[in-house]
Amino acid sequence: MSGAGQPLWRRRSRAAELLRWLGWLLLVLLFVVCWTLMTQEQIWEFVWDAPTQAADLFSRMVPPRWSYMDSLWLPLWDTLNIATLGTLLALLIAVPVAFLAARNTTPSLLLVRPVALFIIVASRSVNALIWALLLVTILGPGLLAGVIAIALRSVGFIGKLLYEAIEEIDTRQVEAVRATGAGPAQVLDYGIVPQILPAFAGIAVFRWDINIRESTVLGLVGAGGIGLQLKASVDVLAWPQVTLIFIVILATVIASEWLSARVRRALI
Amino acid sequence: MTRPASRTTRTSPVPSETAEPTLRDQAPRRHQSRDWPSHWRRPPLIADARLRWALIIAVACYLVLGIGSLEVNWARVADGWERGLRFLGGFLQPDFQSRWGDIEQGLMESLTMTLTATVVGVLISVPIGIGAARNLAPMPVYLLCRGIIAVSRSLQEIIVAILFVAMVGFGPLAGFLTLAFATIGFLSKLLAEDIEEIDAAQAEAVRATGASWLQVLNYAVQPQVMPRLIGLSLYRLDINFRESAVIGIVGAGGVGATLNTAIDRYEYDSAAAVLLLIIAIVMLTEYSSSWVRRQVQ
């Protein structure tokens, strides 16, 4: 043990170890503080009562009211439309935003890129339901508010994955197209677009699947789709109908997930 | 060999592999070319023309029907236009003051339930994730854990929140339960996939020493998936915060309730203030969690 490097290395390791334990301790402390803050106004009687409540709720939820299905087909169609049209609208907005945000295609690193990144972050931060809440007060209740809410939420998701895909392209292919004397639009068309097309299709299908899920609940705030029926049923405590709606939503979500997984497998 | 290729070799001006090239002396060679088509189309994505057109027509029909089902009430939209502008104006001049009490309480609830729900959710996800990894768990356990994951993943947060509010009453505890439940589905699935992808040779080697199942877990699995687990937990922290702003709409606590009230009362400047705060906190957590991830790796 004569090397001067070894004790130095040990000391750093011990400090790192200490820091790590301190980090975990801090996390535990933070958890305790948060828990007390969160539950200080909690009425615990409700919580102890929860199992009975749950059992009661369950007994009222079964059996589902199957005959209600007749009035669910149209809302289901609306839900599908909200998700699909919302995804299409989002793609229209997200593609240019992604090209403006990607380091290698943005026209200006200092001016345009931060704006595009902010659009992406802002869109990702705000849930579709909140966008829907806002849009319903602006546009009135209906499918249009739902479509736009889904689109606004999806722009960030699609934009983020797409701009990362653009930044990961093989630059030599782009260079080769540039070397032929192609103009900027042609470089985009021949050098960049073919490389990101599979990623683009995969992202679009994946987001469509998520959007089916999200659009099932948009009706809670009046933005159309099967959520409208859910809200109406919950409001009048028609639990057997609620159960049926849950089953329909579950089936839709599973079907769309299966479909999107199949399409994505076909793309690869 | 194909015909054109063989022609190339036959008329090659460099005589053989071994000879020194003496091309400088050779005259440019002339090709006897056959006539080539002056027309070329990229082969279509779907080769079967009938199927291709059927798909195109189906998509077009769907778009017409789908857009037709929107039933836009233009008078109502025109009315709302002024409110939309006011909302945009609210973004430029957000009002933090008049509802600050509500905003502060909502944010506090959101932040506390985000953290507690993430911690508890991660703690529960780990055993479920291990149980859902095919290379570690026996079949019945595997099926049970996959079932839990499937249920948790297919139920929307907001639907879960409705049920929990019905069970434990209004307030952040319902939100906490909702977020913890959603975390389980998200994290266990990704964790299980990570475990299934670990280097089997390492686990094999540890098992070969006669180690018990728990020792295999500790020595072979944990070191390989730990950094990813921390990374994923941080992503989920981020997602949970954003979700916490929504479930307040159905009474599960958090800043969503404040936002809901502000929007219902058309107080767009207060709503904009809440949204800006959410965006700022999301950006902050995103930056700090990417910092932590770099430290871990």
Add this chain to the structure above:
Amino acid sequence: MPPTVSPTTAGSLRLVGLTKRYRTGDQALSDVTLEVPPGQVLGLIGPSGAGKSTLIRCINRLVEPSAGRVFLDETEITALHAGGLRRARRRMGMIFQEYALVERLTVMENVLSGRLGYVSFWRSLFRRFPPRDIENAFRLLERVGLTEHADKRADALSGGQRQRVGIARALAQEPELLLVDEPTASLDPKTSRQIMRLIREVCAERGLAAIVNIHDVALAQQFMMRIVGLRAGRVVYDGPPEGLTPAVLTEIYGEEDWGPLKPAQTDEEADDAAGIPDDQDIARAL
């Protein structure tokens, strides 16, 4: 007579005091002055990092030179602005290390992309190239022996076949000069020789001048008319292939580097183009 077969007499290249210093401070090229007459095939040799690739890329300004001038015939390329530069690039076909084909486009589209500088954006967007370009592209595919593969995707071809497509693309530009950057870096010895021979042949057929970066001294000696040795961004040898004595090679490659020649740089990442995002990526974007 098909137009591509007619030998061009133009295409003399002149570099005057070409210098490139990267923003990182690396001096890639120092005061390189060279003249390449029409029809001459010149091999550029030197150790990795000697500035071979930078030199080639400064000629068509894929890399912007810091100082010095480049002339193609009477055109001063270093003085051109965007539009003029694009027109000048049409006159210089480039062949790349690792082929640099657009992997997901068909072979035909790759060859036709050599015509991009000549057609409007809309024509190229809808792949409506002029009939003459298409005939010519088929003729070039015949010349490099790939007629049957026109409708295949470029990533379905083998390495040697891909480089042939790369050559056809460069020739589709009807260039006066070929810029060739390590054409055989990822090919086996036999295919390497076939590709080098093909490049020599097409240069002879069309009277093209060429600058060929090459790391394999034996290949350079066999196929080049003239050799320029670069070391640390400076020309240290300029003469016939026969002049590459061990002493000269030591001068170029340095005492300690000398011995076996530089191995081919294989670059596995080439095939890893932007793929479909996996669950981890999606989790981050949620």
